[in-house]
Amino acid sequence: METLLVLGPMVRHVDGDSAAIWVETAAAGVVTVRLPGRDGEQGWRAPTFGVHGHHYALVEVTGLHPGERSAYQVLLDDQVVWPQPADPFPAPHLATSPPGGPVRLAFGSCRTSVPHDLVHETSHGVDALRTYALSLRAGEPGPLGVEPDLLLLLGDQVYADSTSAAMREFIASRRSLQEEPGAELADYEEYAHLYQLAWTEPPLRWLFSWLPSLMIFDDHDIRDDWNTSLAWREEMEQTSWWHGRVVAGLGSYWVYQHLGNLSVSARAGDPLWHELQRRQAEHPGREVDLTDAVDAFAERADRDPLSYRWSYTHPLGGSSHLVVVDSRAARNLDPEHRAMLDEAEMSWLDEQLTGDVEHLVIGTSLPYLLPRGIHHLEAWDEAVVAGAWGPRWRRPGEWLRQELDLEHWAAFHASFERVAAMVTEVADGRRGTAPASVVFLSGDVHHSYITEVVRTGGSRILQLVCSPVRNPMPVVMRAAFALVAHGIARPLGAALARSARVPDPPLRWRDVAGPWFDNNIAVLDIEGQDLRTVWLGGRRVPGIDDEPQLVLVADIELDVPPVGSSTHPARARVHPDDRSRVRPRAARALGVAALSLAAYAWWRRSR
Template structure:
């Protein structure tokens, strides 16, 4: 299966919007030129996997109003008027752990089609993807070295066996991205709205970073290397050569990034590349994040792939350690900022957010990961820091009972930073703190004011929330 074009935002310049477009096509033949603003652009070949070639067009469009481009005989319109009113879409969790590619596309892509309809009525300028763009948990199946991942991994595989594993994984990642990116709604939107993406665990495998020593085995390192290559190719239209220009850490150890639009900076710390059982970000990641926090626009949007503001999950985490029956769920809770193992680091990130507020910025945090919709507030004087969680653009919602359990836990409150308590709040128009429906989020800047609302699969759109 082929896909594309998929648009990616590279930079907003004084008069131009700099973009990249990714195509996947059968065979080695170069596709036709991309035409934009009376200029023809030839593609750059990024690589070949399993008889398919990946191509990137680097081009720009004039800012203001709308601009068109065409490739392979089809035209697309992009909203490039970024200085006034602005619309940003946010999605996460585009898949499921088991059998995702065999689901009925009508069911799987229902919210993507609805989001495409939303864009047709009021165009988005940017689409943020907050993690789990694909669910790659099944890519390890079909190779003897990785069939038992993560419970059964061979101690000393031969170089030849690892080469075969690498080939298997690269082809499996390509297949998963190809099917996902060709989906109706996603394909329509991604050809017309520039994307920015940050990965989470399922883009590698379930719980990556919280699985312990198995990640340091030859099989684990091969899995991470292939997932990282796939992240660069399919989520950024990039290769290793592009890393210093696109990410905040030139070494590529951390794949955190920042992009500036008029009046708003978008930051996405990488919460996976350096994660261990004891930490969420490593030295490279924290240095990159600190560098990204300098010289920001007045409004700051932080994409945290796991919720930064949340209930006291450490209570459940500690209780699970009492019984071995619950140990298999411990890595899911260790993944969270709220884990007892990460409390000091969580406090450090919260202080970074509060420092940005103290220096005159208004911060909004966007998160996914939990397959529910909710919001949180970090008290900071009269104007709280808002966290907006939109999770499950295609992942089906968990039982409503789980939403009630989390809601009950949230009522206990949490205050890792004295005088700045965290509260979980219902969506506008809802009574419970967590809403168990598939969803996506829209942010709008109208004049100087910002607001947000959720689109829910069963309930429809919420009222606007002023942020």
């Protein structure tokens, strides 16, 4: 029975009256989601669809009630496949969004899928998400005292370019590792296996079976530095394998991640889902093969980013709003019109960033507000590549951009300024009633921190970054990062930016808490106008291999004052045993600047 369900069930988009349940099955069939205690075992059915020999179904459970909580079962051809007999984990449940009240949003990014033994925990650390799942199973949800309502995964759910021993073994069973792209992923079959490695861990499978999840990709879901620049793109297109990689990566992303992000109405307007419905109507009760449509869709989405939107929105508790932004595939790489978001995507974002909500939450895999030293460095490098220091510096600037991953929002200065204008108008009450806060949630940078825009009134603007879930920056590199972010790079970066005639950023921001470098999962608690966030990690318990201990890294109350107040206090409680923090003063020795920069560049390329 266990082999009938390859992956899932995964509870994906949930609102007040519907829920999406996603599964991968071992064979074609009809998948039913049944609520045994409701209306005489009411069920919702969907036939599987095939992609490259794999079988999937997404069942839309509709007609539910706000705040409803029900146990459920998954059946394949009328045989119960979940929950499984003698499952040590609690039975899964569906819980729709309540009409109001607190919202607890867990979030994080960057999770590698390697074993949980001492050897791999030495190199990759304790898996924070798995540890959190085990703690929730034991009825210990951490300092907030309640389980989360939603999980937001902000990129690098899988690593297509930095594979584990298990993934390399699978690749070697199909082709030689000596042929391109070597140990990196080449096609859809390898992506499917990578997702199985990432999502079959029993505690995570249980967590996904009841906790609604939303996702967005980042570069490693496709490849490191994905769409960094036109030069990077042209280099990739000269390889023999890039076209197959990006088609497989985007196609599998739509199947495994993006399809479940959408509401019932948004999914109905999705062109690929519409094509699936059309084919199923022509062949009722039978599995249809969507392989050709998925491949054609992915190829078109890569070639013409305007043809599809990966960004989406999601209501939070009825009074707050989440906007999740694609900061990878929607880029305009034309040096004359370089932008983080192409014009259509930027216009869409402009429409979404409005007031009349309690809190406006913006999810983007790449941090919008970087440490000031790195922000100046990235803005300077973009200007140098554009010719601000003359033509001879263009190539070194491009090399530096790729070596140091200088391709966040700061490296798309025009886009940074446009978004700054949007959020400022929201916070000032010029796009409807000002929310209590505008909060950016991000990942990517392998450390966690909180920053705040310095303002004298209006809504509070914050940036919360949680990264990694499991892929920590080595200890020897943390001092290098602190140097780049906070040490000599801050005044040096500002001077370099001025030398390239880069305008000062339209926002000023300050550090509130962090940085923390170990594996973490963060939880943002929204209750009325009040915000509280905790960072949680895992620690191996001596003598116990499979049950790491959940530890509190930081507990921060972000008191939101009345709109118009100039007082923005934040009370931060950092766990006394936290050893993951490197303070800026640790890297102020100018004599190690060159060595640290070189070491950091080497690490970024090797990951």
